[in-house]
Amino acid sequence: MKINTIYYEDCIEGMRNRIGEGSIDLIIADPPFGIDFHKMGNQYNRKAEYVVRGYNEIASEDYYEFMWQWLKEAHRVLKETGSCYIISGWTNLKDVLNAIDDVNLHIINHIIWKYQFGVFTKRKFVTSHYHILFTVKHPKKYYFNKIEHYPEDVWVIKRPYRPGKEKNSTKLPEALVEKLILYSSREGDLVLDPFMGNGTTAVVCVKTHRYYIGFEINPDCQRIIDQEIQEAKYITQTQKTSKEEPKTQKSITQFLKS
Numbered sequence: 001m002k003i004n005t006i007y008y009e010d011c012i013e014g015m016r017n018r019i020g021e022g023s024i025d026l027i028i029a030d031p032p033f034g035i036d037f038h039k040m041g042n043q044y045n046r047k048a049e050y051v052v053r054g055y056n057e058i059a060s061e062d063y064y065e066f067m068w069q070w071l072k073e074a075h076r077v078l079k080e081t082g083s084c085y086i087i088s089g090w091t092n093l094k095d096v097l098n099a100i101d102d103v104n105l106h107i108i109n110h111i112i113w114k115y116q117f118g119v120f121t122k123r124k125f126v127t128s129h130y131h132i133l134f135t136v137k138h139p140k141k142y143y144f145n146k147i148e149h150y151p152e153d154v155w156v157i158k159r160p161y162r163p164g165k166e167k168n169s170t171k172l173p174e175a176l177v178e179k180l181i182l183y184s185s186r187e188g189d190l191v192l193d194p195f196m197g198n199g200t201t202a203v204v205c206v207k208t209h210r211y212y213i214g215f216e217i218n219p220d221c222q223r224i225i226d227q228e229i230q231e232a233k234y235i236t237q238t239q240k241t242s243k244e245e246p247k248t249q250k251s252i253t254q255f256l257k258s
């Protein structure tokens, strides 16, 4: 297993072949939701030309099996003190919950993430939340760093709006991933993201001094992920050496070219 590495392959095979039992401190997983985002087109406020092709979706009828397969590996690779956060829409939530039970992960919290940009509807309520299932391998041994005095289970965090920037179809806000990482890991811990997408978990790991390892089945994401990680390294490096705010897009571009 090589740390600070993303493998462009199926995460189930990848975890099986590359990651040893009990070696991961924290898993952040934002799997495909089993709904067809492509059909939704611009409803999600994205211009098609900025969205990377080849996003890998799972058919609804295969969803439980897919969840069970990767969660079984997730359970195996987690340390006894480890946690696994699973982000899910509501459509296939029952399969997610059943698979969590069936691989013997324990649910500690059911967090609701409320975002903006819900899809316009005529005859039903607008969905503007996701579920984040906070699960652990061992209910008495898991690490939890209570960074807020009164940590509630409803989080209002805006989705990033990054006009003109290329991205995979869905991207989590860094603020959300940072919250998960700060609550459930220490500096120097190893964080696994089986569904890297745009590399948000890797970026936040760089910024918060954690190690990362991950998988992404779509090789077209590599270009975006590499660029995002380079930017994160630059930002972290300049914050260490300077008290000013040097993060203009121009200085980042110059750094990436050098």
Ligand SMILES: C[S@@+](CC[C@H](N)C(=O)[O-])C[C@H]1O[C@@H](n2cnc3c(N)ncnc32)[C@H](O)[C@@H]1O
Pocket: 009, 010, 011, 012, 030, 031, 032, 033, 054, 055, 056, 057, 168, 170, 171, 172, 173, 194, 195, 196, 197, 198, 199, 200, 201, 215, 216, 217, 218, 221
């Ligand atoms: C919801 S997106 C993740 C977005 C990511 N959290 C971010 O912030 O950018 C899910 C990703 O999982 C990838 N994927 C789907 N099936 C996979 C598999 N079996 N192994 C690895 N990656 C997979 C998709 O290509 C997609 O990029």
